[in-house]
Amino acid sequence: MSGDASLEVSGLAFAYADGHQALFGVDLTIGRGERVALLGPNGAGKTTLVLHLNGILSGGIGTVRVGGMEVRPGDRETLREIRRRVGIVFQDPDDQLFMPTVRDDVAFGPANLGLRGPELDQRVAEALAAVGMTEVADRPPHHLSFGQRRRVAVATVLAMRPEILVLDEPTSNLDPASRRELYEVLDALDVTQLVVTHDLPFALQLCPRSIVLSGGAVVADGATGDVLADEALLAAHRLELPYGFDPRSVAPR
Amino acid sequence: MSGGHGHALYRPGDSAVHRLPAHVKVLALLAFALVVVATPRERFLAFGAYAVLLGVVAAIAHVPARVIVRRMVVELPFVAFALLLPVVSQGPRVDVLGLSLSEHGLLTGWNILAKGTLGVVASILLAATTDVRSLLAGLRRLKVPDRLVEIASFMIRYADVVTGDMRRMRIARESRGFEARHLGHARVVAQGAGALFVRSYERGERVHLAMLSRGYAGSMPLTTSAASRADWLRGAALPLAAAVVLTAVML
Amino acid sequence: MHVPDGFLNAPTSVATGAVAAAGVAVALRKAHDELDERTAPLAGLTAAFVFAVQMLNFPVGVGTSGHLMGGALAAVLVGPWTAVLCLSVVLLVQGLLFADGGLTALGTNISLIGITTVVVGWVVTRAVLAVLPKRPASVVPASTVGALVSVPVAALVFVLLFAAGGEASLSFGTLTASMLGWHTLIGIGEAVITGLTVSAVVAVRPDLVYAARGTRAPLQLKRPDGTLMPAPASPEPEPAAARASVRPLLIGGGLVALALAGIVSFFASANPDGLEYVAEDNGFLETARDHAFGDFALADYGEVGGIPVGLAGVLGVAVVLAIGAVMFWLVRSRSAAQAELEDVVR
Numbered sequence: 001m002s003g004d005a006s007l008e009v010s011g012l013a014f015a016y017a018d019g020h021q022a023l024f025g026v027d028l029t030i031g032r033g034e035r036v037a038l039l040g041p042n043g044a045g046k047t048t049l050v051l052h053l054n055g056i057l058s059g060g061i062g063t064v065r066v067g068g069m070e071v072r073p074g075d076r077e078t079l080r081e082i083r084r085r086v087g088i089v090f091q092d093p094d095d096q097l098f099m100p101t102v103r104d105d106v107a108f109g110p111a112n113l114g115l116r117g118p119e120l121d122q123r124v125a126e127a128l129a130a131v132g133m134t135e136v137a138d139r140p141p142h143h144l145s146f147g148q149r150r151r152v153a154v155a156t157v158l159a160m161r162p163e164i165l166v167l168d169e170p171t172s173n174l175d176p177a178s179r180r181e182l183y184e185v186l187d188a189l190d191v192t193q194l195v196v197t198h199d200l201p202f203a204l205q206l207c208p209r210s211i212v213l214s215g216g217a218v219v220a221d222g223a224t225g226d227v228l229a230d231e232a233l234l235a236a237h238r239l240e241l242p243y244g245f246d247p248r249s250v251a252p253r
Numbered sequence: 254m255s256g257g258h259g260h261a262l263y264r265p266g267d268s269a270v271h272r273l274p275a276h277v278k279v280l281a282l283l284a285f286a287l288v289v290v291a292t293p294r295e296r297f298l299a300f301g302a303y304a305v306l307l308g309v310v311a312a313i314a315h316v317p318a319r320v321i322v323r324r325m326v327v328e329l330p331f332v333a334f335a336l337l338l339p340v341v342s343q344g345p346r347v348d349v350l351g352l353s354l355s356e357h358g359l360l361t362g363w364n365i366l367a368k369g370t371l372g373v374v375a376s377i378l379l380a381a382t383t384d385v386r387s388l389l390a391g392l393r394r395l396k397v398p399d400r401l402v403e404i405a406s407f408m409i410r411y412a413d414v415v416t417g418d419m420r421r422m423r424i425a426r427e428s429r430g431f432e433a434r435h436l437g438h439a440r441v442v443a444q445g446a447g448a449l450f451v452r453s454y455e456r457g458e459r460v461h462l463a464m465l466s467r468g469y470a471g472s473m474p475l476t477t478s479a480a481s482r483a484d485w486l487r488g489a490a491l492p493l494a495a496a497v498v499l500t501a502v503m504l
Numbered sequence: 505m506h507v508p509d510g511f512l513n514a515p516t517s518v519a520t521g522a523v524a525a526a527g528v529a530v531a532l533r534k535a536h537d538e539l540d541e542r543t544a545p546l547a548g549l550t551a552a553f554v555f556a557v558q559m560l561n562f563p564v565g566v567g568t569s570g571h572l573m574g575g576a577l578a579a580v581l582v583g584p585w586t587a588v589l590c591l592s593v594v595l596l597v598q599g600l601l602f603a604d605g606g607l608t609a610l611g612t613n614i615s616l617i618g619i620t621t622v623v624v625g626w627v628v629t630r631a632v633l634a635v636l637p638k639r640p641a642s643v644v645p646a647s648t649v650g651a652l653v654s655v656p657v658a659a660l661v662f663v664l665l666f667a668a669g670g671e672a673s674l675s676f677g678t679l680t681a682s683m684l685g686w687h688t689l690i691g692i693g694e695a696v697i698t699g700l701t702v703s704a705v706v707a708v709r710p711d712l713v714y715a716a717r718g719t720r721a722p723l724q725l726k727r728p729d730g731t732l733m734p735a736p737a738s739p740e741p742e743p744a745a746a747r748a749s750v751r752p753l754l755i756g757g758g759l760v761a762l763a764l765a766g767i768v769s770f771f772a773s774a775n776p777d778g779l780e781y782v783a784e785d786n787g788f789l790e791t792a793r794d795h796a797f798g799d800f801a802l803a804d805y806g807e808v809g810g811i812p813v814g815l816a817g818v819l820g821v822a823v824v825l826a827i828g829a830v831m832f833w834l835v836r837s838r839s840a841a842q843a844e845l846e847d848v849v850r
């Protein structure tokens with residue numbers, strides 16, 4: 001890929017505390033400004049991999065580098081810097097939202113970065129407007145519908161203006177219009193993006209490149225159009241296109 | 254010993270007491286409790302005056318008597334103890350309504366009852382007029398170590414999660430005909446407790462990691478403002494009035 | 505056992521306040537070793553959990569119930585220093601937001617529930633662990649014993665405090681007997697619940713149990729083809745941390761016990777009020793038996809009487825210190841041996 005690497009993962013293997021091994025040696029490199037879809041069946045290890053990208057999970061074998069900096073659990077300074085650069089939207093919005101109101105929740109990240117007063121309010125308003133959630137700003141997050149929570153979760157990360165945006169299944173539970181709006185928001189962002197998704201048309205629409213993770217290892221890496229056109233590959237890894245969807249009928253990005 | 258830890262006593266409102274910064278209220282409560290505890294038990298009048306002072310605060314704060322009385326059940330074990338003291342204590346005895354009671358026990362029982370009750374009512378007033386977030390901010394202003402405040406804020410945040418999970422699990426148990434009746438049943442309850450712990454831990458862990466991902470470094474950004482001189486004066490009113498009462502009865 | 509305002513006299517409250525403050529200060533420094541960024545929420549959750557399970561009333565006899573104190577449980581789950589912090593936070597919040605336990609009695613409550621149950625629970629647990637086989641499941645019986653012992657010891661400390669600064673004139677012997685009898689029952693309940701809770705956690709997430717650190721086999725990582733990978737370059741430093749924390753803990757616990765003992769005996773002699781009366785059969789045995797109130801009660805009124813408090817206090821402290829010394833020796837010799845073994849392996 002062109003230029004310097006934004007994310008570099010090499011030889012990453014990891015087992016959870018109960019002994020269950022989820023990653024078996026993952027290698028991948030994502031260049032600056034690239035948009036990559038991470039595909040794979042349930043339980044493939046996608047979320048596990050994502051949680052390694054800012055040092056949330058660690059303790060296995062292998063290395064993760066963000067903009068050349070190695071993610072090491074003991075190194076708090078570097079870790080803080082890495083977490084400032086990498087914004088992760090978690091798979092479950094309930095894990096992401098914990099403040100009493102939506103506004104507080106979106107403000108949490110930028111406030112930790114040191115923003116205060118009108119500047120902070122401005123950030124929050126922008127992020128909420130981007131996901132169309134301005135009108136719920138003063139409601140408690142746990143009273144929102146799942147799709148609304150999902151959108152607020154995206155806003156909490158957008159408000160931090162990360163250099164690398166990682167989204168774990170951002171389109172799940174969104175209605176078609178919200179899904180399209182999310183696409184428009186992401187498409188307008190000029191940052192590195194790694195999008196974990198089961199929504200193959202969404203991947204094709206947003207990401208020129210796709211990586212397929214299965215059984216805790218990378219099994220394919222290439223242009224999204226080519227990956228989705230490889231029927232044998234899809235069948236081998238429980239990936240299925242929606243009924244009537246033909247990737248070859250869509251102009252590649 | 255006491256039920257109802259899980260339901261907050263907070264009653265939203267906009268009274269002068271509600272608006273007072275939490276750290277001012279905590280200090281006022283502590284000072285008041287100290288004055289009460291320092292009052293010799295034979296000065297019966299003083300305790301009456303303290304009760305009146307608390308009544309005034311409750312009126313200003315619009316906290317209904319009903320709320321206060323309901324919460325006073327936390328005191329029950331000690332009330333029982335206080336009531337029993339005159340019966341079981343030793344020393345010179347007096348006859349009251351045909352019962353032979355210990356004089357010393359009577360005084361001691363009264364002492365525990367009066368001071369304990371005043372303390373409980375004052376705490377209820379604090380709890381009823383202070384929400385959790387301002388209390389936590391107040392603790393930080395009082396220079397309570399960050400780590401303790403952090404634990405407290407996690408604890409309060411997850412108290413709901415844990416009690417919610419606990420309620421769901423109890424309903425699940427009881428809807429299948431289980432009822433804790435003797436020690437043998439503790440096993441079922443405790444296994445529930447273990448599962449509850451792991452469940453709420455894993456949820457809390459994920460939320461915490463999400464917080465770390467958004468730059469959290471151990472303490473919430475402090476956004477409330479410091480207390481003004483007027484706040485301090487208002488907060489000092491209760492303990493000062495109590496101190497005046499104490500001085501008056503001691504003279 | 506949440507002591508309200510005015511229950512103990514001012515000097516005793518101040519003394520316990522000082523003990524509590526010192527204990528929390530030490531715990532704050534020491535907790536650094538136990539907590540990292542990943543386990544920080546565990547402390548909050550343990551506090552929330554203790555807070556919640558203190559609502560779990562379990563029956564201890566005909567028509568009566570007690571509740572978990574959670575000190576031993578918290579120590580086993582998050583380590584003793586963090587546990588002291590957790591319990592202190594629980595008590596602080598209960599006092600401020602739930603009017604449970606007086607604010608001027610906060611020091612007393614922290615000393616009793618926050619420090620005594622934790623320290624006793626932890627020391628006993630470690631001591632039992634030292635003689636059991638080294639695997640996570642051993643934590644279950646160890647913590648059960650720890651919890652069982654922690655409750656009556658806390659009750660005993662309460663009796664000593666009450667003897668020193670209680671504002672009532674009760675026979676020391678009877679109070680001791682009834683408190684001990686009652687709290688041994690509660691201790692059994694606490695033991696059962698602690699043991700079962702810990703066993704449930706050990707079964708699913710042994711990594712969450714502080715006391716089980718260093719007893720787990722390292723995880724084996726495989727390649728996709730099933731062959732084993734070499735072990736990670738930096739092994740987890742947990743066993744060393746757990747080992748290193750035993751000595752300061754025991755010393756700290758000993759100091760707290762000594763401080764308590766000193767304070768108690770000082771005030772016991774300075775203020776013999778309540779102890780000077782000779783025990784007499786006051787004939788209210790039946791009345792007391794029929795009453796059932798909370799976990800602080802005079803039920804099961806026994807006839808012991810006659811032991812002067814000074815002697816009882818000194819005896820009690822001596823016994824505790826002797827047990828502590830034996831435990832210290834046990835734990836130390838074992839961990840020293842283990843350290844040597846590890847050096848050899850390396």
Ligand SMILES: Nc1ncnc2c1ncn2[C@@H]1O[C@H](COP(=O)(O)OP(=O)(O)OP(=O)(O)O)[C@@H](O)[C@H]1O
Pocket residue numbers: 016017018020021022040041042043044045046047048049091
């Ligand atoms: N906390 C955990 N403890 C133990 N095992 C876990 C834990 N979280 C996930 N796993 C296991 O690790 C494997 C990979 O899980 P992961 O969540 O990474 O999958 P995923 O690819 O994100 O799946 P999905 O598409 O369903 O989100 C699964 O087998 C899962 O059971």
Ligand SMILES: [Mg+2]
Pocket residue numbers: 046047048091168
């Ligand atoms: Mg996932």
